[in-house]
Amino acid sequence: MTAIAPSRRRPDLRRGLAATLLLAPGVALLALVLVWPFLVMLGMSLRERFPGPIVFSLAKYAEFLADDYLLTVALRSFSLALAVTALCAVLGYPVAWYLARARSRWAHLVFLGTIFPLLVSIVVRTMGWTILLGSEGLVNAALLRLGLVSEPLRLMQGFWSVVLGMVHVLLPFMVLSIAAVLGRIDAAYAEAASTLGATPLRGFLSVTLPLSVQGIAAGSVIVFCLTIGAFITPLWLGRGHVTVMAIAIHEQMVTLVDWPGGAASAMVLSFATLALLAGYGLLLRRWARR
Amino acid sequence: MNAKGVALLGVAKWYGKVPAVQGVDLEVAPGEMVSLLGPSGCGKTTTLRMIAGLEVPDAGEIRIGGTRANEVPPWRRNIGMVFQNYALFPHKTVAENIGYGLVMRRRPRAEIATRVADAMRQVRLEGLEDRIPSQLSGGQRQRVALARALVTRPDVLLFDEPLAALDRKLREQMQVEIRLLQREVGITTIFVTHDQDEALTLSDRIVVMEEGRIVQAGTPDEIYERPRSHFVSDFIGMMNAMRGTATGQGAGGLLVRLAGGRELAVPEAAAATGSAVEIMLRPEKVQVNPPQAEGLVLAQGRVAHIVYLGAVTYLHVTVEGGATMLAMQANGQGMPAPRLGDAVTLGWRAADMVCFAAP
Numbered sequence A: 001m002t003a004i005a006p007s008r009r010r011p012d013l014r015r016g017l018a019a020t021l022l023l024a025p026g027v028a029l030l031a032l033v034l035v036w037p038f039l040v041m042l043g044m045s046l047r048e049r050f051p052g053p054i055v056f057s058l059a060k061y062a063e064f065l066a067d068d069y070l071l072t073v074a075l076r077s078f079s080l081a082l083a084v085t086a087l088c089a090v091l092g093y094p095v096a097w098y099l100a101r102a103r104s105r106w107a108h109l110v111f112l113g114t115i116f117p118l119l120v121s122i123v124v125r126t127m128g129w130t131i132l133l134g135s136e137g138l139v140n141a142a143l144l145r146l147g148l149v150s151e152p153l154r155l156m157q158g159f160w161s162v163v164l165g166m167v168h169v170l171l172p173f174m175v176l177s178i179a180a181v182l183g184r185i186d187a188a189y190a191e192a193a194s195t196l197g198a199t200p201l202r203g204f205l206s207v208t209l210p211l212s213v214q215g216i217a218a219g220s221v222i223v224f225c226l227t228i229g230a231f232i233t234p235l236w237l238g239r240g241h242v243t244v245m246a247i248a249i250h251e252q253m254v255t256l257v258d259w260p261g262g263a264a265s266a267m268v269l270s271f272a273t274l275a276l277l278a279g280y281g282l283l284l285r286r287w288a289r290r
Numbered sequence B: 001m002n003a004k005g006v007a008l009l010g011v012a013k014w015y016g017k018v019p020a021v022q023g024v025d026l027e028v029a030p031g032e033m034v035s036l037l038g039p040s041g042c043g044k045t046t047t048l049r050m051i052a053g054l055e056v057p058d059a060g061e062i063r064i065g066g067t068r069a070n071e072v073p074p075w076r077r078n079i080g081m082v083f084q085n086y087a088l089f090p091h092k093t094v095a096e097n098i099g100y101g102l103v104m105r106r107r108p109r110a111e112i113a114t115r116v117a118d119a120m121r122q123v124r125l126e127g128l129e130d131r132i133p134s135q136l137s138g139g140q141r142q143r144v145a146l147a148r149a150l151v152t153r154p155d156v157l158l159f160d161e162p163l164a165a166l167d168r169k170l171r172e173q174m175q176v177e178i179r180l181l182q183r184e185v186g187i188t189t190i191f192v193t194h195d196q197d198e199a200l201t202l203s204d205r206i207v208v209m210e211e212g213r214i215v216q217a218g219t220p221d222e223i224y225e226r227p228r229s230h231f232v233s234d235f236i237g238m239m240n241a242m243r244g245t246a247t248g249q250g251a252g253g254l255l256v257r258l259a260g261g262r263e264l265a266v267p268e269a270a271a272a273t274g275s276a277v278e279i280m281l282r283p284e285k286v287q288v289n290p291p292q293a294e295g296l297v298l299a300q301g302r303v304a305h306i307v308y309l310g311a312v313t314y315l316h317v318t319v320e321g322g323a324t325m326l327a328m329q330a331n332g333q334g335m336p337a338p339r340l341g342d343a344v345t346l347g348w349r350a351a352d353m354v355c356f357a358a359p
């Protein structure tokens, strides 16, 4: 036994070492670009002022919670992320379904069309929306020409134009996440449901949808987080009328030079997002288990 | 019990330009158990799926209980189907899987609970209600699939190679179980398989398919004893095949001159004089050193190879003319076992030979 033990353990050890070596660069990078800045920001948010004497307090958090402007902005950010995520899920599911199930030659084109927004620079994309929705844009021109409106509509500077722009660029993440999961669901489940008396709709709701919940969850997390952190699209498509947390934090830090305040806002945003996603995950799992 | 017959009238199905089923006529009586048997790709699954409504025929008519069902979607056909890999819902418990069809039929809760419990007892799954499919063994999954298909009291039960994934012993056990259950419930059943033993064990009638067509349909013994073509005889069981030329009708039947020069008379056979034919003979019909040679067709030969299989032994015997014949001997009957190289006499009844055009 004792003679065997070392030779049996050595491969394990070697494998452990190999795994460590393989993981090391990734972990180091994550620590460098994610954990370290996070800790720095956390530390910053707990100071009263910067630069200045190091006095730790929760004053900046209290300020945040008492600030109506910041609370409104936070609410707007979460509403935006919620709306974008929900729209992406609703619009993306059928596309994902088509990509995963259709054997048609159009599937390739649909796939390309889906990921196309990702390949186009944000500047071009935003310009595209401006050309379409701006006060001198195509839609307004058409409406004016047709005499449906007497003066250009303000399509460009609202909350929903930002939602539109965000959905446009984030939809592919949702579609690809759902399609990946749908593609792995055996078509026999839906067929079994139908032979057991389930109409296509009831079969979908009771079998396919619960089985694809993981795809929706993964897509939602990606879309939600990217929307919460979005800066350029709300700034450009909102034309300064749609202030979200990313913009407010930028204002606090760069314009007001209140680093601890900005850091506290960022921390609130991060923890609120994490809490929301955790709750969402739990909810979905509970529902799929039914 | 509510048993309905199934009829297929000239049913055909193409996948693009590939003909999967080409004009199938089949009548299944209420309560009957019929197997569709054939090699891979012959259209068994496609035929079954058309009966289930999962595939729409391109031509012909499908009737369930005497009424045309072509346009009836699967969820309104009242069928039960057991899929090849069972297709149990992975996110539902055993009880939820079995009760699914009843929930879809909007039965009251209490009724669902009792019927699920009954079904679970019927397939001996008590105590596994709350497991999910991934926590079950292959045989248990099979039983859940069976219970799920039966609990709704369907008019027709369909199986697509449900036992292919099980090991031999469990498969044979499940074959018997399915057969007993089918008789007890008295349900019309269509069973797809490419395993001849399964078809012989399970069916009232076997339908042999080849390239999208039915080549022969009959009771298991008809199919086994009187195959009507080379394909059917070759597909089911082992065979001695002797090539020859038909030389006309004689007193004892069709006269066939074998390649070795010998002439045999095959009763109840017909073929154009001069055409190439094949005589088929089951190994178990060939007696080794028959005690009474009277009335038998005889051949002398030497044992070239012995395959011992426990219950039976197969002898490969080289006969005059150089051909090899296969003879099956039951072991434990007190018969002296020939050894390798022994000279033996083989004998068989002329009526056991079947003859058809050579492929």
Ligand SMILES: Nc1ncnc2c1ncn2[C@@H]1O[C@H](COP(=O)(O)OP(=O)(O)OP(=O)(O)O)[C@@H](O)[C@H]1O
Pocket: B015, B018, B019, B020, B021, B038, B039, B040, B041, B042, B043, B044, B045, B046, B047, B194
């Ligand atoms: N979805 C499909 N698309 C295109 N061709 C198909 C499809 N399903 C079956 N086929 C073709 O139709 C023919 C019959 O197929 P089918 O599945 O009915 O055979 P099978 O007898 O069940 O075979 P197996 O024993 O391998 O299951 C085959 O040539 C097959 O390649």
Ligand SMILES: [Mg+2]
Pocket: B044, B045, B046
């Ligand atoms: Mg098949």
